[in-house]
Amino acid sequence: MGDGETLRVAVIIGSTRDGRVGPAVGAWFTGAARRRDDMAVTLVDLADFELPSRLPDTATAPMVEFAARIRWADAFVVVTPEYNRSFPASLKQAIDVAYDEWHAKPAGFVSYGFRSAGLYAVEQLRGVFTELHVVTMRDTVSFNLLDDGVEGGRPPPSEALDRAVTAMLDQLAWWGCALRSARTTCPYVC
Template sequence: MTPLRIAVIVGSTRQGRAGDRVAHWFVEQTKRHDDLTVTVVDLSDYDFPASYPAEPTASIRAFVGEVGRADAFVVVTPEYNHSFPAPLKQAIDYAYDEWQAKAVGFVSYGSRSTGRHAVDQLRTVFTALHAMTVRDVVGIDLLTGEPTARCADELRRDADALLDQLRWWGLALRDGRTARPYVS
């Protein structure tokens, strides 16, 4: 069987962010699963324009290509002011058909909230894009420490539950898109 291609999207572009460290920790968790191929898509690596252009730029085309190649996604998002970062929304909006009929999971972080408000809003966005969000989330409270500083058993179990659901939905949706193209 062809491994499930997962794109781990790092949704924060702020200097000093925790997102790259959180994403690295999550990618390490995926290495226990040999039926997954993981690519990190860090939004800070893309030079997106300040306003939506009439024609896609090279960075937009590169990002959309990564989204199109993936079978499933894990969005690593902080919670800023009870929401997710604007650069993440901008990037999500650059793709459309590429999200359809694919599974999306979330690894979120914040202070006390563990990013749950950001995830709630992202679920609405991805539903509008005809993507399937999985139930379980990895939520990290930065006040108690990043997973890279102390990799708690509970967070590892949460990551495994997320990956189990993402794998099931990702494979089912990939098989479905192969058998019958998705129509919106």
């Protein structure tokens, strides 16, 4: 990593819908990320937080807890399905719960869906995260739930998917280390 410190990565499951495959996708990806020795990976499932549908004047306990998880992380991986060519409302609500906690950190994406493999959701998330001063990784991990071998959100082993995971995590590690060092040396202002 360059600075000798393990990168703290939060893998965020963005769907809260009943019958979702997000937890399976998140567990699959988290397992792959935890094989690296340069990252401490934690899973953050939005279904575990009772975030309000309207943002109140005073933060609720679940809002404070979620923001603390984001503050803890040096980097993020957002696991998102594609709903109607976009990402879930639950994910947007969670993103809006935190603000400063996102700044000057990198984010990667794991997307899934039908036909487009969730890539429309990723492209919309890039714009949202740019507004929050988050650097998004060029490479993504994505797959089509209709492909043969995808069962319950777990894609079959493949060299192409392994290369995609490695490329995205390598970029995330580089940016995470660089931005953490920069935030320590010179606090970020926006």
